[in-house]
Amino acid sequence: MTVTLPAVRPPTTDTEERLLDHALTLFAEKGYEAASVREIIEATGVTRPVLYYYCSSKEDLFKRLVHWKHDEAYRELGKNVNATKGCANRLRAIMSGSFAFCATDPRVPRLMFQTHFGPTIPGISEFMAEVAKLRFMIVHQVMQEGLDAGELEGGDAASLSLIFCCIMDQHINVLVRMPKPKKRLTPELADSLVDVFLFGLGSGKRSRVSLPTFAADQ
Amino acid sequence: MTVTLPAVRPPTTDTEERLLDHALTLFAEKGYEAASVREIIEATGVTRPVLYYYCSSKEDLFKRLVHWKHDEAYRELGKNVNATKGCANRLRAIMSGSFAFCATDPRVPRLMFQTHFGPTIPGISEFMAEVAKLRFMIVHQVMQEGLDAGELEGGDAASLSLIFCCIMDQHINVLVRMPKPKKRLTPELADSLVDVFLFGLGSGKRSRVSLPTFAADQ
DNA sequence: TCCGAAACCTAACGACCGTTAAGTAGGTAT
DNA sequence: ATACCTACTTAACGGTCGTTAGGTTTCGGA
Numbered sequence: 370m371t372v373t374l375p376a377v378r379p380p381t382t383d384t385e386e387r388l389l390d391h392a393l394t395l396f397a398e399k400g401y402e403a404a405s406v407r408e409i410i411e412a413t414g415v416t417r418p419v420l421y422y423y424c425s426s427k428e429d430l431f432k433r434l435v436h437w438k439h440d441e442a443y444r445e446l447g448k449n450v451n452a453t454k455g456c457a458n459r460l461r462a463i464m465s466g467s468f469a470f471c472a473t474d475p476r477v478p479r480l481m482f483q484t485h486f487g488p489t490i491p492g493i494s495e496f497m498a499e500v501a502k503l504r505f506m507i508v509h510q511v512m513q514e515g516l517d518a519g520e521l522e523g524g525d526a527a528s529l530s531l532i533f534c535c536i537m538d539q540h541i542n543v544l545v546r547m548p549k550p551k552k553r554l555t556p557e558l559a560d561s562l563v564d565v566f567l568f569g570l571g572s573g574k575r576s577r578v579s580l581p582t583f584a585a586d587q
Numbered sequence: 588m589t590v591t592l593p594a595v596r597p598p599t600t601d602t603e604e605r606l607l608d609h610a611l612t613l614f615a616e617k618g619y620e621a622a623s624v625r626e627i628i629e630a631t632g633v634t635r636p637v638l639y640y641y642c643s644s645k646e647d648l649f650k651r652l653v654h655w656k657h658d659e660a661y662r663e664l665g666k667n668v669n670a671t672k673g674c675a676n677r678l679r680a681i682m683s684g685s686f687a688f689c690a691t692d693p694r695v696p697r698l699m700f701q702t703h704f705g706p707t708i709p710g711i712s713e714f715m716a717e718v719a720k721l722r723f724m725i726v727h728q729v730m731q732e733g734l735d736a737g738e739l740e741g742g743d744a745a746s747l748s749l750i751f752c753c754i755m756d757q758h759i760n761v762l763v764r765m766p767k768p769k770k771r772l773t774p775e776l777a778d779s780l781v782d783v784f785l786f787g788l789g790s791g792k793r794s795r796v797s798l799p800t801f802a803a804d805q
Numbered sequence: 806t807c808c809g810a811a812a813c814c815t816a817a818c819g820a821c822c823g824t825t826a827a828g829t830a831g832g833t834a835t
Numbered sequence: 836a837t838a839c840c841t842a843c844t845t846a847a848c849g850g851t852c853g854t855t856a857g858g859t860t861t862c863g864g865a
Contacts, residue, residue, distance in 0.1 A: 402621065483706045488617060488618020535758060536754060564796040564797075570739050570750070570796060571675070
């Protein structure tokens, strides 16, 4: 599995990095629309044209920020997956790796998920969907390998990936909004959730699952 | 299982109902913040003070709208649950009932989920959390019955409910944003997803799942 | 026939938004 | 010395937002 991603110019000046960091804080707290340029530059302690000196617009500021933080997460995810063998172990690596990453700086998942799952924002939502697709494709590839190896059954790779991402992302999204997210996004929970994905929570005799085919269009 | 909910004054005038309906369309399309009062009254074909004649504010308009549509869904959900016996069947009733309701008017889940999962909006988010909790409690009660009856195992009712709602809500949230949601939110998919919840997607020998205890606070 | 409430209207209000024109201090290469 | 670039400043611009003051029409009941 190879991971390639266009590199984005990282912040050069100290001012620029502080600007991005405070933007992250405020975007994560109030969302893209509600966090105003004025608040961001005020928190940073600079004047408005400084922001426009480093970024061409509010949208550009946001995209650079997301790209920057996403690259970190994405590369780490690829590394974790490549370091393990077997579908179940790789799923565990994805889930617990994501949990760990999100626990270190909860602002990042707060920003990512609430922007992705929230109302459509022209220019931003398409960008978020593109970014999210990269992560989805990693899961998709692991699922396909699991199906090919006979470790998984019951549906196509797309359906399985969607279910897995529903459980993973929504747990992050919910738990990261609660107090002390670091105490909640534990490796133990991650592993248990993968177990649920694999084995379910019913106590009765196991019956065969058969998901309808996932139709990409129409 | 009893279902009680404070009744909300339904729209009286034809103008008021059209106002709420166009508000639903625009809120679902662009979100609470981005949908302006001007757009809503323009789509309805009235002037601005008419809106303030029926609602005390934009926030009041939104809450009345949500309360109105939620009551419909909530009552139908309770009815579906009461009409079935056994945990697995009740979960199927919840999932396929919710799918059916969302398929009839995709604007409703679009509005509900994107507002609930999106950025925090003062005055609105607390209200959405409260509304969502009502629905969660129905699932929670069914899970507790399933655990008590020995139909479920592997965790407490809260953890199980969260997993179930992650799968259900996020599937609705994702599929309802795609074209032709009515073709996607089928009873077949609903039943299959409950099967996944119960039995998992792994092909190997089943192992025992044990989720960490869900801590409500701290 | 008169009255008052319900259901609307026109026309503005002040606040905040993202953005930028125009100017300046300070270091550096020529 | 001077030309130049980077990193900033002050001070506005036009636009959209939610909201409302104040007036008009319509119409059923007394």
